[in-house]
Amino acid sequence: MNILLSFWEWFGDPAQWSGAAGIPARLAEHVGYSALALLLAxxxxxxxxxxxxxxxxxxxxxASLANIARALPTIGVLMLVVLAAGIGLLPVMVALVALAVPPVMVNAHEGVRGVDPQLRDAARGMGMRGWEVLLRLELPVALPLVLxxxxxxxxxVVSTATIAAYVGIGGLGRFIVDGQARREFDMVVGGSLLVVLLAVLVTALFALLRRFLVAPGLRGAATG
Structure with a gap:
């Protein structure tokens, strides 16, 4: 209860809604970093x-490369790239893309491999070439897993993009880092809950995308 009270007091403060260090600016930074990392992945x-x-x-x-990438500690990758390339957007993107590529790549692979071989044979029997089979048959069937x-x-990525604050380029993680440095518990709680809420919104967005992009007969697949 105290956590929620601290959040609402901090969240309702008008000072948190203006300026370069306000919630809208930090949220825009966080979404921007996350979207760029997901696009690259x-x-x-x-x-x-x-x-x-x-x-x-x-x-x-x-699968081997994906497992290796999964085993890499994101903060460790960030610090290594900082040492090699300096502070800035580059180390954050490298760390986040390394985190995001494995699930994207593996699910796309498994989605295509899971297509019924008889469907492939039927497509080829209709005169489709290899790339046509991929784009017109395999990709639509694999779309639930791809999504x-x-x-x-x-x-x-949204949950981990808070690491951007450690190299001084903003995002919602700034509330967590600055709150810890200033011993302002309400700021730490506020930043953390905003990240959680953003992750929930992302999940809801992909649920909508699934509803509009996936054929009704395939929506029951890959619901995890």
């Missing part, structure tokens, strides 16, 4: 996952 992970799933080659390598991978990555 999708541009890397989806093509690789679709290609390895479609050809049946490189699946072991894809699941993107949703998993998005929630992880």
């Amino acid at each position: 999708a541009l890397i992970g989806i093509p690789i996952g679709l290609a390895t799933g479609h050809t049946g080659r490189g699946g072991f390598l894809t 699941l991978g993107l949703r998993t990555a998005a929630v992880q």
Whole structure:
């Protein structure tokens, strides 16, 4: 109860809603970093996952690389890139993309590999070429798993993007870091709950995308 009270007192303070250090500005920074990281992860992970799933080659390598990336500590990657490239957006993006690529890539691969072989044979029997089979059959069938991978990555990125505050480039993590430094408990709680609420909104957004993009007969797949 005290946590909620602290949050509402901090959240309702008009001073928190203006300026470069206010909630709207920090939220925009956080969403921007997260969206950029997810976009880069999708541009890397989806093509690789679709290609390895479609050809049946490189699946072991894809899974191995994904497992290695999952094992990397995000804050450790961030600090290593900071040491190599300096403070800025680059180390944050490297760390977040490394976190987001594995679920995107693996789910795209598994989604395509899970397509019924008889459907592939029927598509080829209708004269479809390899890329047509991928885009017109395999990708639509694999879309529930692809979206699941993107949703998993998005929630992880939104939750972990607070590390941007450690290298001084903002985001909701600034409330947590600055609150700890100033011993202002309400600011720490407020920043933490805003991150949680943002992750919930991201989950709801992907639920809407699933409803509008996935064919009704496939919506029961990959509901985890």
